[in-house]
Amino acid sequence: MTEKQATTRGETAGPTEPAPSGRDEVPDGGADVARVAAAASPLTVLGRAAGTIWSVPKARVGLILLAVFVLTAIFAPLLAPYAPTDNSFGRAEGGSAAHPLGTTTAGEDVLSQLIYGSRVSVLVGLVAGFGATLIAVLLGMSWGYTRGFAADVINFFVNLFLVIPGLPLMIVLAAYLQGGGLSMIIFVVVITGWAWGARVLRSQTQSLRSRDFITAAQFSGESSFRVVFREILPNMTSLITGSFFGAATAAILAESGLSFLGLGNTAMVSWGSMLFWAQNSNAILTGQWVLLFAPGLCIALLATSLTLINFGVDGLSNPRLREGKGR
Amino acid sequence: MRYLLRKIGLLLLTLWAAVTLNFFLPRMMPGSPTDAAIAKLAQNGPVSPATRAAIEAQLGVPTGNIWDQYVAYLGNVLTLDFGISYTFFPQSVSELVLTALPWTLVMVGVVTIVAFVLGTLLGVLAAWKRGTFLDSLPTLTGTFTSAFPYFWTALLLLFFLGYVLQWFPTSGAYSPRATPNLSPEFIADAAYHAVLPAVTILITSLGGWILGMRNTMINTLGDDYVTFAEANGLKPRAVALKYAARNAILPNLTGFGLALGGVVGGSLLVERVFAYPGVGYLLYNAVTNQDFPLMQALFLMITVSVLVANFIVDVLYGYLDPRTRR
Numbered sequence: 001m002t003e004k005q006a007t008t009r010g011e012t013a014g015p016t017e018p019a020p021s022g023r024d025e026v027p028d029g030g031a032d033v034a035r036v037a038a039a040a041s042p043l044t045v046l047g048r049a050a051g052t053i054w055s056v057p058k059a060r061v062g063l064i065l066l067a068v069f070v071l072t073a074i075f076a077p078l079l080a081p082y083a084p085t086d087n088s089f090g091r092a093e094g095g096s097a098a099h100p101l102g103t104t105t106a107g108e109d110v111l112s113q114l115i116y117g118s119r120v121s122v123l124v125g126l127v128a129g130f131g132a133t134l135i136a137v138l139l140g141m142s143w144g145y146t147r148g149f150a151a152d153v154i155n156f157f158v159n160l161f162l163v164i165p166g167l168p169l170m171i172v173l174a175a176y177l178q179g180g181g182l183s184m185i186i187f188v189v190v191i192t193g194w195a196w197g198a199r200v201l202r203s204q205t206q207s208l209r210s211r212d213f214i215t216a217a218q219f220s221g222e223s224s225f226r227v228v229f230r231e232i233l234p235n236m237t238s239l240i241t242g243s244f245f246g247a248a249t250a251a252i253l254a255e256s257g258l259s260f261l262g263l264g265n266t267a268m269v270s271w272g273s274m275l276f277w278a279q280n281s282n283a284i285l286t287g288q289w290v291l292l293f294a295p296g297l298c299i300a301l302l303a304t305s306l307t308l309i310n311f312g313v314d315g316l317s318n319p320r321l322r323e324g325k326g327r
Numbered sequence: 328m329r330y331l332l333r334k335i336g337l338l339l340l341t342l343w344a345a346v347t348l349n350f351f352l353p354r355m356m357p358g359s360p361t362d363a364a365i366a367k368l369a370q371n372g373p374v375s376p377a378t379r380a381a382i383e384a385q386l387g388v389p390t391g392n393i394w395d396q397y398v399a400y401l402g403n404v405l406t407l408d409f410g411i412s413y414t415f416f417p418q419s420v421s422e423l424v425l426t427a428l429p430w431t432l433v434m435v436g437v438v439t440i441v442a443f444v445l446g447t448l449l450g451v452l453a454a455w456k457r458g459t460f461l462d463s464l465p466t467l468t469g470t471f472t473s474a475f476p477y478f479w480t481a482l483l484l485l486f487f488l489g490y491v492l493q494w495f496p497t498s499g500a501y502s503p504r505a506t507p508n509l510s511p512e513f514i515a516d517a518a519y520h521a522v523l524p525a526v527t528i529l530i531t532s533l534g535g536w537i538l539g540m541r542n543t544m545i546n547t548l549g550d551d552y553v554t555f556a557e558a559n560g561l562k563p564r565a566v567a568l569k570y571a572a573r574n575a576i577l578p579n580l581t582g583f584g585l586a587l588g589g590v591v592g593g594s595l596l597v598e599r600v601f602a603y604p605g606v607g608y609l610l611y612n613a614v615t616n617q618d619f620p621l622m623q624a625l626f627l628m629i630t631v632s633v634l635v636a637n638f639i640v641d642v643l644y645g646y647l648d649p650r651t652r653r
Contacts, residue, residue: 160344162585163637167592168610168629172622175614176356253476257596260478261611275478279600284486292486296479303474 049237052315059312065305069298072115073122082109084116084269092286101290104274105281113269114294120270121302124186124255129248131190136197136243137233143198144205145228158202161195170254174263181265185258189251197243204239208232238316245313249306256299271295330645338638345630349623350400354393409624414616420624423609428628430500431605434521435594438528442590443583445529446536447576453537454544454575455567466541469534477593481527481600488523495523498602524594524601532590539582544575577648584640588633 053059072079082089087107094102101110143154173188174180180187205228208214217231233240258264259272262280266273274295278284283291365374365382403409409420449469453462472480489497501507501517547553548571556566595607602608606625613621 156340156344160341160348163341163588163634164345164348164630165588165591165633167589167595168626171595171610171614172352172626173356175617175622176353178617249474253474256476257478257592260476260596261599261614263614272476275482279482284482284490287490289486292479292482296476296482299476299479300471300474304471307470307474 049241049316053309053312056312056315059309062305062308062311065301066309069118069302069305070122073118076116076119080109080112080115082112084108084113085267086112092283092288094288095290101294102288104277104291105283105286105288106277110274110291110294113274114271114298116269117271117274117295118298118302120182120259120268120272121252121255121299124182124189125248125252125302125306128186128189128193128251128255129244131186132193132247132251133197133240133244135190135194136201136247137240139194140198140201141205141228141232141236144202145209145224145232158195158198161192162199164192166192166250167254167257170258171261171263174258178263182268185255185264186251188258189254193247193250193254197247200243201236201239204236205232208235238313241313241316242310245306245310249303252299252303252306271299331642334638334642334645338634341634342631345634346401346404346627347397349627349630350397353619353623404627410620412613412618412621414612414618414621420621423621424606424624424628427604427606427609430603431591431594431598431607432632434525434603434605435528435590438525439532439587439590442529442532443536446533447540447572447579449533450537450540450579451544451567451572451575453541454548455563455571457541457545462541465537469537471534472530473532473534473538475531476596477527477531478596478600480531481524481597484523484527485600496520497523500604521603524597524603527597527600528590528594531593532586535582535586535589536579540575540579543578544571547571547575550574577644580640580644580647584637587636591629591633 050063054063085108087104089099089103089107089109091107092103092105093099096102099109099111101114103109104113139154139158143151143158170188170192173191174184177184177188209232214227214231217227222231255264255270256272256275259266259270260275260279262273262276264270264273266276272295275292278288278291278295283289365379407421409424412418412420412423415423446469449465453465456462485497488494496502496519500520501513502520505513505516507513507517550571553566553571556570557563561570594605595610597603598605598607599611606629610622610625610629612618613625
């Protein structure tokens with residue numbers, strides 16, 4: 001699944017490459033960076049970034065969808081009519097006023113499960129997406145900056161993780177770590193999901209490495225660490241944000257797949273485990289199509305929202321790619 | 328030739344790394360198959376050390392230092408000896424894998440090629456007619472369908488086309504009464520059973536190809552030689568297919584190798600839904616029964632297949648685009 005996302009993501013790498021705009025070529029010294037960073041508080045920066053993404057119509061739809069899911073996850077106890085594990089209702093009922101989406105074979109309210117299920121997907125998406133991106137940034141950027149033998153070793157290592165099929169590896173890892181629950185799933189998803197981001201970030205770092213402003217920073221005596229993470233990193237905001245959303249999408253799909261196979265904690269209510277129980281209790285035979293349809297649709301919508309947001313991230317570090325503004 | 332040799336060398340190195348990973352993976356993990364078996368037994372009462380030794384002997388738990396184990400393991404892999412399956416005792420793991428492999432290879436192979444060709448064509452069309460209905464429809468549908476979980480598409484098709492409309496068989500790879508052979512009747516029966524799993528994979532993987540091809544094609548359309556061809560008054564169709572698409576397809580081919588891993592992973596979930604007797608369903612059975620030898624052999628088999636497919640694409644790429652050979 002990671003690879004599937006990857007094919008669409010990788011192509012956006014081309015146009016994202018920052019054009020040598022005037023600002024880039026100013027050899028910012030360390031003091032300059034510090035002053036700029038101090039002037040804008042993190043919150044303002046975040047707000048401005050959201051505004052940039054918001055200006056792209058596709059991404060706007062994605063942001064709204066994502067907000068709906070995140071709010072549902074946060075306020076699940078207020079929104080859900082019943083507790084998700086309350087099985088005191090009639091078994092396998094159809095839709096009614098009391099249970100708009102019916103009940104499961106075990107007698108739980110489907111709507112409540114759906115609402116609480118958003119918590120797992122949103123959490124896994126955010127945490128695993130962040131974890132995978134962190135590894136991708138650390139490894140990808142130092143790999144792109146260094147030359148010689150170390151780079152070759154990382155190259156081999158990343159390519160190996162890139163071609164090893166993700167889901168089978170996840171299944172095998174999850175089988176060995178049985179009973180680990182959510183943290184195990186997040187761990188497995190991070191381990192298998194960072195390679196693509198690392199590769200994309202590495203090629204961008206390589207192309208920035210030889211720019212004038214980097215040479216200037218090196219001559220002014222900055223440490224390699226500082227050059228990579230204070231000079232190069234800010235220019236890659238789009239790519240990093242992009243790989244975060246890509247990794248989060250892959251993580252959500254992977255979690256649902258593992259839960260569907262019953263490899264997570266099947267007692268925990270998630271969209272994947274709802275489908276696991278639906279299949280195992282033969283919801284297909286009892287004709288409860290809502291039970292099959294609703295959780296999968298939520299997974300698909302949440303994943304789509306992240307993909308849509310990704311259409312808007314290109315403008316983050318390259319003002320020329322912002323829509324609605326002439327060149 | 329030098330290019331090919333270098334690629335073969337890299338393939339061998341990657342294969343060795345995958346095999347080694349497969350060796351260390353279970354050894355790095357907490358717990359052991361013996362512990363799992365004893366935990367099950369312990370529910371009925373205390374387990375004596377003698378029982379433990381007997382279980383270890385039965386499961387073929389490796390002894391000796393790790394280096395000896397590794398050498399023995401490499402030997403076993405080279406001779407395709409993966410031991411005996413716990414679940415399907417007394418069948419050997421290799422036997423089980425070899426019966427399951429053709430089903431997945433043929434089904435996934437055919438669908439992937441169909442999806443690649445179809446998706447690439449739609450992507451060319453979308454890029455050429457960009458901004459029109461022919462662009463937005465495949466692009467938006469592709470974005471949405473590629474976010475579908477494989478198993479969800481499978482469940483929906485199974486429910487609506489299998490149970491409600493009863494157009495297609497709901498499980499298995501051939502009718503229960505048939506025995507696998509190469510007669511036309513059996514092949515038709517098997518193809519009929521493969522329709523739903525195949526369509527599932529097609530729906531879910533098509534979007535990625537459309538979007539990928541559209542992106543590279545749009546970049547190519549901006550190139551000078553395309554403008555030049557247009558200025559020369561060539562027919563638009565010739566410019567689109569013979570000039571732009573021909574060059575845009577190359578980067579997409581690399582995606583083909585990488586996406587293969589994703590499709591293989593997705594097919595595992597699809598096979599589980601349709602009880603399709605391929606590698607994925609076998610892996611699912613191995614995992615649910617804690618059949619570690621079978622699980623490891625399957626993981627290795629899947630990884631090696633994807634590595635080899637990537638190698639073929641890589642070599643092909645080098646011949647299609649001599650610039651990459653250097």
